[in-house]
Amino acid sequence: MPLTFAPPTSDATPLYAITPEGLEDWLATQPDSIKAWIGSAGFKASLGAVVLLPDTEGGVSGTVVGLGSAKTRARSRFVLAASAKSLPEGTYALANDLADLDLETEALGWLLAGYAFDRYAKASGASARLVCPEGLKPARIEAIAAGEVLTRDLINTPANDMGPDQLEAATHSLADQFGATVSVTKGADLIEQNFPMIHAVGRAASQAPRLLDMRWGGTGPTLTLVGKGVCFDTGGLNLKPGASMGLMKKDMGGAATVLGLAHMIMALKLPLKLRVLIPAVENSVSADAFRPGDILTSRKGLTVEINNTDAEGRLVLADALALAAEENPDQLISMATLTGAARVAVGPDLSPYYTDDTAMAAALNEAAQAVADPVWRMPFWEPYEKMIEPGIADLDNAPKGGFAGSITAALFLRRFAEGQNYTHFDIYGWNPTAAPARSKGGVGMGARAILAALPKILDI
Structure with a gap:
């Protein structure tokens, strides 16, 4: 179900969002009956606390929700949304200012609190609808929410219903919605069109490997997004x-995230030329699966020694990045659920990213903080370059030793995006514990930060 704001109506229930620090001042403006009611309920404005205010006829005249202490707010993302699931179904209108909180982010959080993945079993999110707060652009926030919903749905869908065929169909559907075009290079054509590593990784699967290439927009600066589309990863041989295999339906989280971001960009009609490249494969086991010890030649001509077939994401991304670099876009961004090392380093909440562009890093960090989509810059650490040079080939896809796994993977990818304004995100794509506006399961990471940074990094 689309996550949208309720239309403005005089029947909307007033919603007062209060911090513990501001509770006393708010109560001072209320009649004695409300003061007594709040006191008897033991309401302290803790995060997610709800008190319904009665009218004289036994109905509800308003509701008061808690935003939590300053410490709690600093540790949370969408504090207004924390109360959404506890409210009765109905329409609510914010009745006071949200001091020190970004109103657009909080309104987005309320919409996302309504998300539930219900394809296979009944599930529901918050049923309380919010009137878009005054001064905000509801269509903008709804477009961002829709992009996030697309990402979550794609990641949550298991591989039996989200293989390369279905990921291609989802890309076509998105393109049709916004008048974009899609070209597909598939199966043996990958060899003919010089995408040998995409083919090698995906050739053992029942669904043919492919490269999806979506384009949109006719004027403005150029942005190319590359998303890892490994629809399931057995690890290969x-x-x-x-x-470790249980969550591998989410290994196409990079593809899902760039498609969600593309939805936001196109829905908001940003003045740029967008290209989305998705190598869509399954890493399966069969008689013709690629092997440890194989040496593959990439689209760029660099040879790669395969020391672990479970380090396949960087291989398919490498061919796609090489293609992207041939057009020299103004910004090239890859997103992938690439390494467990990134999770060990920063956990599931932060989106680690790599870039040599200090202006890009500054814009991302500022935007991420503004929209509650946290990112963390990691280093392209030059001394580790020798770790990905095995001697027998130009590159090693899985350096031995286990040190700096996310950094060496990023350095590997940078070899194929050389000379570009390149940024790589090593995301997780999964929320292991439910939180306000962030249900357990697939989740977008970094997309909203990128969206918010685009005006600055592309000068649009």
Whole structure:
């Protein structure tokens, strides 16, 4: 169901969002009956606390929700949304200012609190609808929410219903919605069109590997997004243990995230030329699966020694990045659920990213803080370059030793985007614990930060 704001109406229930620090001042403006009611409820304005205010006829005249202490707010993203699921179904209108909070972010959080993945079983998010607060642009916030919903739905869908075929269909559907075009290079054509590593990784699967290439927009600066579309990752012949394979439906989280971001860009009609490249494969085991010890030649001509078939994402991204670099876009950004090392480094909440562009980093960091989409800059650490040079080939896809796994993967990718304004995100794409506006499961990471930074980094 689309996540949209309720239309303005005089019947909307007033919603007072109060901090513990501001509770006393707010109560001072209320009649004695409300003071007594709040006191009897033991309301302290803790995060997510709700008190319904009665009218004289036994109905609800308003509601008061808690935003939590300053410390709690600093540790949370969408504090207004924390109360959304506790409210009765109905329409609510914010009745006071949200001091020190970004209103657009909080309104977006309320919409996202309504999300539930219900394709296979009944599920529901918050049913309380919010009138878009005054001064905001509802269509903008709804477009961002819709992009996030697309990302979550794609990641949450299991591989039996979200293989390369279905990921291609989802890309076509998005393109049709906004008048974009899609070209597809598939199966043996990948060899003929010089995408050998995409083919090698995906050739053992029942659904053919492919490269999806979507374009939109006719004027403005050029932005190319590359998303890892490994629809399921067994690890290949270096087979993952069962516990590590359980979440591998999310290994196309990079593709899902760039498609969600593309939705936002196109829905908001940003004045730029957009290209989205998705190598869509499954890393499976079969007689013709690629092997440890194989040496592959990439689109760029660099040779790669395969020391672990479970380090396949960087291989398919490498061919796509090489293609992207041939057009020399103004900004080139890749997004991938690439390494477990990134999760060890920063956990599931932060989106680690790599860039040599200090202006890009400054814009991303500022935007991420503004829209509650946290990112963390990681280093392209030059001394580690030798770790990805095995001697027998130009590059090693899985350096031994286990040190700096996310950094060496990013350095590997940079070899294929050489000479570009290039940024790489090593995201997780999964929320392991439910939080306000962030249900357990697939989640977009970094997309809203990029969206907010685009006007500055592309001068649009």
